[in-house]
Amino acid sequence: MAENKNTAADTVDEELKATETETSNPDIVKAVAEKLPDEELLYDVAELFKVFGDSTRVRIICALFESEMCVCDIAGVLNMTQSAISHQLRVLKQARLVKYRREGKTVFYSLADKHIQTIFDQAFEHIME
Amino acid sequence: MAENKNTAADTVDEELKATETETSNPDIVKAVAEKLPDEELLYDVAELFKVFGDSTRVRIICALFESEMCVCDIAGVLNMTQSAISHQLRVLKQARLVKYRREGKTVFYSLADKHIQTIFDQAFEHIME
DNA sequence: CTATCATATGAATTATTGTTCATATGTATT
DNA sequence: AATACATATGAACAATAATTCATATGATAG
Numbered sequence: 001m002a003e004n005k006n007t008a009a010d011t012v013d014e015e016l017k018a019t020e021t022e023t024s025n026p027d028i029v030k031a032v033a034e035k036l037p038d039e040e041l042l043y044d045v046a047e048l049f050k051v052f053g054d055s056t057r058v059r060i061i062c063a064l065f066e067s068e069m070c071v072c073d074i075a076g077v078l079n080m081t082q083s084a085i086s087h088q089l090r091v092l093k094q095a096r097l098v099k100y101r102r103e104g105k106t107v108f109y110s111l112a113d114k115h116i117q118t119i120f121d122q123a124f125e126h127i128m129e
Numbered sequence: 130m131a132e133n134k135n136t137a138a139d140t141v142d143e144e145l146k147a148t149e150t151e152t153s154n155p156d157i158v159k160a161v162a163e164k165l166p167d168e169e170l171l172y173d174v175a176e177l178f179k180v181f182g183d184s185t186r187v188r189i190i191c192a193l194f195e196s197e198m199c200v201c202d203i204a205g206v207l208n209m210t211q212s213a214i215s216h217q218l219r220v221l222k223q224a225r226l227v228k229y230r231r232e233g234k235t236v237f238y239s240l241a242d243k244h245i246q247t248i249f250d251q252a253f254e255h256i257m258e
Numbered sequence: 259c260t261a262t263c264a265t266a267t268g269a270a271t272t273a274t275t276g277t278t279c280a281t282a283t284g285t286a287t288t
Numbered sequence: 289a290a291t292a293c294a295t296a297t298g299a300a301c302a303a304t305a306a307t308t309c310a311t312a313t314g315a316t317a318g
Binding site: 024025026028029031032033035036037041042043044045046047048049050051052053054055057058059062063066067069070072073076077106113115116118119120122123124125126127 | 153154155157158160161162164165166170171172173174175176177178179180181182183184186187188191192195196198199201202205206235242244245247248249251252253254255256
């Protein structure tokens, strides 16, 4: 079957198929597709935002804007269990968003990066329009 | 049982329990807790980032940085089905991140806000360190 | 070495979410 | 009215992830 719509210039293209609906403007489609950042970078950006996309982690980050804190104090601020906080700190650690230092038994966490504050400021502004 | 640790000043407090581990520094905990933005605002921020936290939506947004586009062209750029794109556009629409205009049968989407670009710029910078 | 305290982590459970498939809505053309 | 096309949407399924519970690790004090 395969309804063929290409009336002219059939030799060009590469592999612009795969979508059941035809694109209305192949030139723009191609131009925009080429201007898109690397697949990997886009994936990383999404991963970063995914880490920000949980209210527990948002609250942890906002708490750390105020001051470095140990795990049990973060748990105290958020009124959540130590375990839950620790799991989320691990996520933040893996994303390189927090750093930590050990002092005896307790571990103090703080934010790793200035960009975090900027990103959050913009987000707050966006929400408050 | 309930091991009581409060040695002094038992009259203060409100309801700082609920965590099995005691906080090491109740004063700081209380101060930081009071400085945290409203629960609702924090929730909204997390919701906003959640929307950004999917690579399909990130790619749609980045495509729209280049130019307003119709649904089938976005599908063409991302090489995905019209249905998948339409579902994600609905999410972006509900988050007030995109706006649209109808022209005959086709619907053109574009970004609703300048903050989006700023937030993404910061995110890219953060990732590239 | 043992007990204790702060933190980390594995497993299980529950909830959320992205994509597909099928179909509906809405607009224009004949 | 009937057809064709662009977009939207509901249901189902698969994958991901947040919290709890139980327990492990690591450090200090006795």
